Amino acid sequence: MAKPKVAFYWCASCGGCEEAVVDLAEKVLDVVAAVDIVFWPVALDFKRSDVEAMPDKSIAVSFINGAVRTSEQEDMAKLMRKKSGLVIAFGSCAHLGGIPGLANLWDRKAIFDWYYSKGPSVAKGDGSAPTTKIKVPEGELELPLIWDTVKALNQVIDVDYYLPGCPPTPKIIGNAVNAILAGQLPPKGTVLAATKALCNECKLNETKPEKLLIKDIKRITHFVPDPEKCYLAQGLICMGPVTRGGCEALCVEGNMPCSGCFGPLDHTSDPGAKAVSFIASIVDVFDQKEAHEVMEKVADPTGIFYRYSLPSSKLGRKRMRRSS
């Protein structure tokens, strides 16, 4: 029997997800023994035309990482969808929009203005910004169009499964690959990680007090937390209670509170709103003025609570003023 064909593609991503595949270490040899990698721009020299030449659905599984924010990424995502049996959104950016999704708090014009003409490092330049087409002596060059809005993969194409994480851990990647090879996949649309909150598997869970209440909100840069005690109980914002488990609390293992990269639990309507709800409930301050002072210590609530999920949240982006 021919080995199943597998492809990897990256959209708006940092390369960390590609690194996660390499992090499989010697297990990657087992993967390569079991499958044929037919497309992987970061590691193998195949071109778009090679993918176009493949018959439809001939790739068994495509792992696509990164958010989608340019016309080229959309085209490639659609091409991969056409050529693949299964498409798996790999990592937080493809799953929910991820860190690049925070660009949805601006729009293309604001971003271009800052990065090509107003920002201090470019303010003395000529203000030229990328255009989609430019004429040079050698001919006309074309660049993809950057959108106003960053999207998660499932806002552009149909996605079969999601591997969450920034990046996904070797364990959940291994489990997913094994499930695919064994043909034992859960219903379509499943996020291939735990279904319970991170606290459930956190080693500090047993130090969490019976009733978790805090008098103050602190930041990790302001004090040295006790690595043996629940970070929430120490006043640090830890996203554990509103984040899907499956990573085995790696960040907590590394003495950092959870930042929420596995995304919200199933049936969460809006990840940021849920996080606001839980943080505000455990702050044990009743005086309006004092409560205000404590809540003000949450620096950048949008950035903290929608860190990986802004494009797939209910509002999705900052309001665009439409010219009528």
Add this chain to the structure above:
Amino acid sequence: MAQALAPPVQAAQTRTKETEYEPKIVAFFCNWCTYAASDLAGISRMKYAPNMKIVRIMCSGRVDPSFVVEAFRAGADGVLIGGCNPGDCHYKEGNYKTMRRYMLLSRMLQDFGIEKERLRLEWICASCARELQTTVDKMTADLKRLGPLDWKGV
């Protein structure tokens, strides 16, 4: 054909010009205080702006911030949360939780370009029908000034 279509289009334009914009307010009122106040306002035949759609909940603490976000996404121009005065909560501390949630949520919504005036939290007691009246009128006026939110999303 083009001629036949022309009159209705013109009519639609004049209609939007003549009719004043009426903001849509979704109100979450606690059963024990603010909802009772709106009941009292009704019984006392007080007049106030008809722009509010009330959702009765048992406690303002039941207002999950995602209700507010969903209301804006679904087309509300403003959201008004009404609860008992501090210390008066039927469930002891529900309104305090709402107060703290509001503090974060309000900042977050502003990052999304939703003005502060579009989300209000008010403590209105069961006998404060007059206060309810002025709150709704004031909020309606504020929203008329801001114009429609007209959330389109991604």
